[in-house]
Amino acid sequence: MTPRKATVLVLAWNRWDLTKRCLDSLGRTDLSGAEVLVVDNGSTDETPKALEAYRWLRVIRNPTNLGFVRGNNAGIAAADPESDIVLLNNDLELTQKDWLQRLRAAAHSREDAGIVGCRLRLPDGRLLHAGAYILPDTCWGQQLGSLEKDIGQYPGLREVEGIVFACAYVRREVIRAIGGLSEDYRSYFEDTDYSLAARARGFKTFVAGDVTLVHEEHGSTSGDPRTFMQIFQKSRETFRRKWGKALEARYGREVFWQSIMNFPTGYASSCREILRALDRQGVRVTYRYVYGPGTPFPVAEPESNGDYLLDSIRIRPAPAKPPIAVVYGQGDVFCQNRGRLKVGFTMLEVNGFPRDWARQASQMDEVWVPTEFNRQGFLAAGLKRPIHKIPLGVDPDYFHPGIQGHPNPSGEFVFLSNFEWGERKEPWLLLKAFNDVFRAAEPVRLLCKIINKDPSVRVVDEIRRLELKESGGKISFIFNREFPYYQLGSFYRSADCYVSAGRGEGWDMPLIEAMACGLPTIATDWGAHTEFAHAGNGYPLRARGTIPAVAKCPYYEGFSWADPDPEHLRFLLRHVYENREEAKARGATAAREVVEKWTWAHAAAKVIARLDALGG
Amino acid sequence: MVDAAPAPDAALEIARLTARVERLERLLAARSRLLRDLTPELCMDDLVNLSRLSSGRPPLARAAFGLSDWRETTALTAGDVEATMEQLWRSLRPRDREEE
Numbered sequence: 001m002t003p004r005k006a007t008v009l010v011l012a013w014n015r016w017d018l019t020k021r022c023l024d025s026l027g028r029t030d031l032s033g034a035e036v037l038v039v040d041n042g043s044t045d046e047t048p049k050a051l052e053a054y055r056w057l058r059v060i061r062n063p064t065n066l067g068f069v070r071g072n073n074a075g076i077a078a079a080d081p082e083s084d085i086v087l088l089n090n091d092l093e094l095t096q097k098d099w100l101q102r103l104r105a106a107a108h109s110r111e112d113a114g115i116v117g118c119r120l121r122l123p124d125g126r127l128l129h130a131g132a133y134i135l136p137d138t139c140w141g142q143q144l145g146s147l148e149k150d151i152g153q154y155p156g157l158r159e160v161e162g163i164v165f166a167c168a169y170v171r172r173e174v175i176r177a178i179g180g181l182s183e184d185y186r187s188y189f190e191d192t193d194y195s196l197a198a199r200a201r202g203f204k205t206f207v208a209g210d211v212t213l214v215h216e217e218h219g220s221t222s223g224d225p226r227t228f229m230q231i232f233q234k235s236r237e238t239f240r241r242k243w244g245k246a247l248e249a250r251y252g253r254e255v256f257w258q259s260i261m262n263f264p265t266g267y268a269s270s271c272r273e274i275l276r277a278l279d280r281q282g283v284r285v286t287y288r289y290v291y292g293p294g295t296p297f298p299v300a301e302p303e304s305n306g307d308y309l310l311d312s313i314r315i316r317p318a319p320a321k322p323p324i325a326v327v328y329g330q331g332d333v334f335c336q337n338r339g340r341l342k343v344g345f346t347m348l349e350v351n352g353f354p355r356d357w358a359r360q361a362s363q364m365d366e367v368w369v370p371t372e373f374n375r376q377g378f379l380a381a382g383l384k385r386p387i388h389k390i391p392l393g394v395d396p397d398y399f400h401p402g403i404q405g406h407p408n409p410s411g412e413f414v415f416l417s418n419f420e421w422g423e424r425k426e427p428w429l430l431l432k433a434f435n436d437v438f439r440a441a442e443p444v445r446l447l448c449k450i451i452n453k454d455p456s457v458r459v460v461d462e463i464r465r466l467e468l469k470e471s472g473g474k475i476s477f478i479f480n481r482e483f484p485y486y487q488l489g490s491f492y493r494s495a496d497c498y499v500s501a502g503r504g505e506g507w508d509m510p511l512i513e514a515m516a517c518g519l520p521t522i523a524t525d526w527g528a529h530t531e532f533a534h535a536g537n538g539y540p541l542r543a544r545g546t547i548p549a550v551a552k553c554p555y556y557e558g559f560s561w562a563d564p565d566p567e568h569l570r571f572l573l574r575h576v577y578e579n580r581e582e583a584k585a586r587g588a589t590a591a592r593e594v595v596e597k598w599t600w601a602h603a604a605a606k607v608i609a610r611l612d613a614l615g616g
Numbered sequence: 617m618v619d620a621a622p623a624p625d626a627a628l629e630i631a632r633l634t635a636r637v638e639r640l641e642r643l644l645a646a647r648s649r650l651l652r653d654l655t656p657e658l659c660m661d662d663l664v665n666l667s668r669l670s671s672g673r674p675p676l677a678r679a680a681f682g683l684s685d686w687r688e689t690t691a692l693t694a695g696d697v698e699a700t701m702e703q704l705w706r707s708l709r710p711r712d713r714e715e716e
Contacts, residue, residue, distance in 0.1 A: 149698070264692075406701035410708070447704075453690050460686040476681045476704060481695040490697045 003104055004172070006034045007079035010057075011071045012090040013041040016050050018216065019090040023054055026088075029097050033104075034086075037079060041071040068187040072165075073180035085175060089166040093123075093214040103169040106157050106208040114174040114203025115195055117163030118211035121150050128215055130397075131160030131207040134192055135312050136247035139240040141192050142308045151490045152404045154397050155209040163205055165191035166215055177201045184242070189235040196243055251284035253611055256322030256339055258290040259329055261310060262302040266509060267329050269485060270392050272310055274328070277393070277604035279309060283611070286318045290333050324614055326368075326607075330555070331357025334364055341365045341614050345390065347374050347506035347528060349424055350549045350559035353381045357555075361385060368610070370507050371528040388610055391531065392507050393600040394516040398489050401518030401591050405493025413444045413577055416495035416519075418510045421452040421459050423551035425502040429566055431466055431475060433501075437570040438473030444577055447495060449478040454552075492517040497576050497583060501541055501569055504549065504561035505529045512598060515590035520583035522572045526562035532598055537590035539576060539583075542568040647671075681707055 008031070012019040019038075026036065036057035040047055042064040051059050060078050062071060076085055084107065086100065096102075099118070107116045120129040130145040130153070141162060145154055165181075168191065178197045181190045195205040255278065259271040275285050291297035304311050325339025331353060334344035344361050345368040353361070353374075358381035361367045366386040369375050375387050408414055415434065419425040427448070434446040452459045459479065468475065483491060488510075492498060498514035500523040505511070508529035515521055515537065523533045525540035534540065542565040549556035576583045651667055658666065680687050681704050 149696070151697075406698055406705075408705050408708075410705070445708075451692070453692075455690050458688050460683060460688050463683060476708070477683075477686070478695075478700060478704070479680065479686065480689055480692050481700060482692045483695055483697050483700070487697040491701075494697070494701050 003033050003101075004108070005080060005083040006086050006100065006104055006169070007075075007083045008034050008036045008086045008088055008100065009072060009075040009079065010036065010038045010088045010090055011041055011068065011075065012038055012043060012047055012051075013065050013071070014043045014045045014047060015090065016043070016045050016047045019047060020050065022088070022090045022092050022094070023057070025092075025094040027054075027056065029094050029099055030101055032101075034100055035080065035083070037075055039071050039075040039078075041065045041067075068165075069181045069183055069185050069190045073183065076175065076180045082172065084172050085170045087165050087168045087170065089215070091216045092120075092166060093216075095214055096211060099211050099213060102211045103167075103208055106206060106211075107169045107171050109157065110204075112202060112204050113206055114171055114198040114201075115163065115205040116157075116169040117160075117165075117205070117207050118167050118213055119145075119150075119154060119207065119209060120164070120166060120215040121212050122147075123214055123216060125150055127153065129164050129166075130154035130209070131158060132162040132164060132192065133309070134161060134247065135309065136244060136250070137312050137316065139236055139244060139247070140308075141189070148484075148486050150212075151487060152400075152402050153486065153489075154207065155400060155402050158207050158209060158397075159204050160207050161205070162192035162195040163207060165194070167213055170194075171203070174198050174201070174203050177203070184238050185235045186231055187235065188232045189239040193239060193242065196246060200246075251282055253283045253608065253615075254323070255283055255285055255607075255611055256318060256325040257285050257287045258325060258327045258333075258336060258338065259287070260289060260291055260297075260301065261287070261314070262305045263299075264482065266507075270507075270509065271328055272305070272307065273393065273395060273600045274603060274607070275310060275313055277600035278607060279313070281601070281604045281608060283604070283608060285313050286316045286322070287313050288318050288338075290327055290329050290336050295336065296330065296332055324611060331360055334360035337364065343368060343610070343614070345369070347371070348377060348555060349504035349506045349527065350377070350556050350561050351380065351504075351546065352377045352559045353383075354555050354557075355381070357381070358383050365614070366610070371531040373528040373530065374506065388606075390606045390610065391598060391603055392509070392512075393598050393603040394512050394594055396516060396595050396599050398486050399492070399513045399516035400489070400595075401493075401588070403489035403493045403517060405490055405495075407494050407496075408445070411443060413497075413580070414495040415444070415446045415497050415499050415573065415576075416449070416492065416514070417446070417499045417501070418449040418491075419451070419500075419502065421450050421457060421462075422454070424504055424549075424553070424556075424561070426564065428462070428466060429564060429569065430499060430501045431463065431468060433566050433569040434475060434573060435466075435468040435472035437573050438577075440471050440474055442473070444473065446473060446475045446499075447478065448475065449481070449491070451480055451482075488513060489517050492519055495519065496580070497522065497587075499573075500524065500529070501564050502527075502562075503547075503564065508533075512594060515587070516594040516598075518587045518591040520576060520587040521590065522569070522576065524562050524564045526564075532593070533590075537586055537593055539572045539586070541565065541572060 038059045040061045042062050103116050107113050122128050127145040127148050127150040129143045132141045132143050134141040182193050260268045261271045278285050289301040322339045324341045325337050326343040327334050327337045328345040331346045342364045344364040347370050361383050368388050368390040370392050378387050438444050492514045498519045498521045500511045505527040511529050521538040526543040543562035544565045546560035547563045549559045549561040
C-alpha cells in the first residue's frame, strides 16, 4: 500500500538563522511522499527573500504575524486536502534521516492513533520532551523527561495525554473530524487542547520513542519574557474554562495515601512510583506524610522533591475521614491510618514480623505485602486479617535494555553490586568469593557501589580485614556516591552481570531494575525477590539454610534469614564469566518478564482492584 | 589619516611585550608537548592534575575507586553516572598496562 502523503508545515516568523538551519537539516532527510510547505508568518527580516532560494519547497506568506495557531491553520488550509499534516517549528533541527517515515509509520500503526509526536532534545543533549500531562489542579502542562540527560529513556510508541506541537504528525482523519487548531488561543495550550479534542472524537495521542529531534525551545518567542507570560496566562485561563471539568473526569477513583516520599529511602522511592502509576490509571491520590514527631522516624518531611506531579499530589487538601486510607511504610506506623477502611502495606527482609507490627496489622481491614514471602511471614506471626499480594515494580521507560550504558572500554567483563553496607547485604561474602575465584590478570572486575551512613562503621577497615589478595579478582568501589534515580538504568547497563548475594530482601529493587535492563543476575535463592527472580531468568544462589538474623535493625530480632553458599557463589561467578551467551539470554528473558509482569502499571492495577473490592 | 610612528618608549614597550609573548608561547608549546608525551602513560585524572600543577593551580580531589585512595565518610556525594563511569575506567588504565 502506498503510504499516505504528508505535508510538512514549517511555520516561520523572523529568525532566519533558525529557519535556515531547520530547512537545511530537513532537506537532508528522507522526504519521500511528502511536500514541504513553509508558512512565512509575516517575517520582516531576510526570511521572505532567503526562502526564494529553496526551490524544493512551497511558501505561503501571511501579511502579518498571525501567531502560532492562525499561522499553522493557514498552512493546513493551503495543504493538499488528502494529506496528513506534520507541524514543525522552525527552531527544530532534524538530525534523524528517517524521522518522517517513522512518524508516519507510527501514526498509521493503529486505527485509533490520531496524533504522533516525538522525543525532543535540547542542543546540549538533555531531553526536553517525551510527551506531556496536565493536571486539573493547576492546568499547567508538564513535559515528561524534561531536562534529564538523554540516556534513551521513553523508547517505543507510548500513549500520552498530549504533546508539544513543535513536531506533531496529525492524521487527516483528525483534521476532518475537528478541523485546525483552536483559534481560542494565540499560542500555548493549543496543542493539548487539540489532543483533548481529538481524544473526545476517539483519536489518541502518542509519542514515537524512536524519533528524536533537536529543539531550541522558544527560539521563536525568546525576545520578550513579559509577552510570553501574558500570552501564556491568557491561554491557560481559556484552557481551564474549556477542559477543567474534562480533566477532573480523568479520575474515577480516590485513595488517601499515608507514606513517605521526599527522603532517599526504599519506601519513599517506591511510594513515588506507585503514586505516579495510580495517577496515570485514573486514581486521584491525596497524600500525607506518615512519619514525623511521635513516630519511629521523628523527622519532618521536606516539602518538595522537584517532581511537579508528586508535589501537586502532596499539597492536595486531604479529607478529614477518608473512605479508604493506605499506610505504606513499616508496620509500626499502621496505627496512623486515618481511613474509615484501613489498609496497611508493608514488607520486611526476614521470615516473620515483629509482634508490634502484627498487632497493628490486626487493626487494619486488610494488609498488603509485595510477595508470598511476606504473606507467609504475617501468617507465621498469627495475623488473622486478609492479606493480599500487591507487588512493587519497575518503570520500563527508565529501565530497559536500550538504555545507554558506559561499559569499560578495555572490554573487561564487569560484575556489579549495589548495596548499603551492613549485615543484611553480607558484602564480605561477595568480595571474598570474587577475589578468590578470579585472578588479577583475567579481564574481569567486580564493581561495588556502596552506601554507608553509619558513623560507627569504617567500611575501608572492614574490607581490609578481609585481606583480599593482590593477585586475586580485581574490585573497584564507588563509595557514598548518589546518582540521580533516573540515571540508574545507565549504571546497570555499564555492567555485564548484577549480583545480589545478601541474606534477605523485602523486594530487592536494584535487582529487578538490573533485570529490567537485560542483565543476567546472580541472587540469593531466598527471600521476597524469588517471586520474580528464578533459574529461567537468572542464576539463583543456593542458601545453605537459614540462620538467626543478627543485625543492628531491631525489627529482625528473633527471626531468620538466608545463609548463602560461598562455594555456589564462586561457581556461579565463574560460570557466568565463562558462559556469556547463556547469561545474556537469561538477562534478555528477565527484561521481557519484567515488562510483562512487574511494572508499576501492574502494581497500580492490583491496587485499583483492591480499592474496587473494598469500595464495592 | 595615518597613525604617527610610536614614540621611542612605546616602541621599547612593544618590543618587550612581544618578547614576553614569544617566551610564553615557547613555554606553552613545551608544556603541551610534555602533556602530549605523557598522555599515553598517565590516567586522565593524573594528567589533569599535572596540567593544573604546572600552571600553578591546586590539583583536583581525586576520585576514589580503590582501597589505596579510599576516603571514609558518611556523607553522600551527588554524582552523574556517565562522568563517574568515565572517571572510573580512566583511573584503571595505567594499572592495567603495568599488569600486561
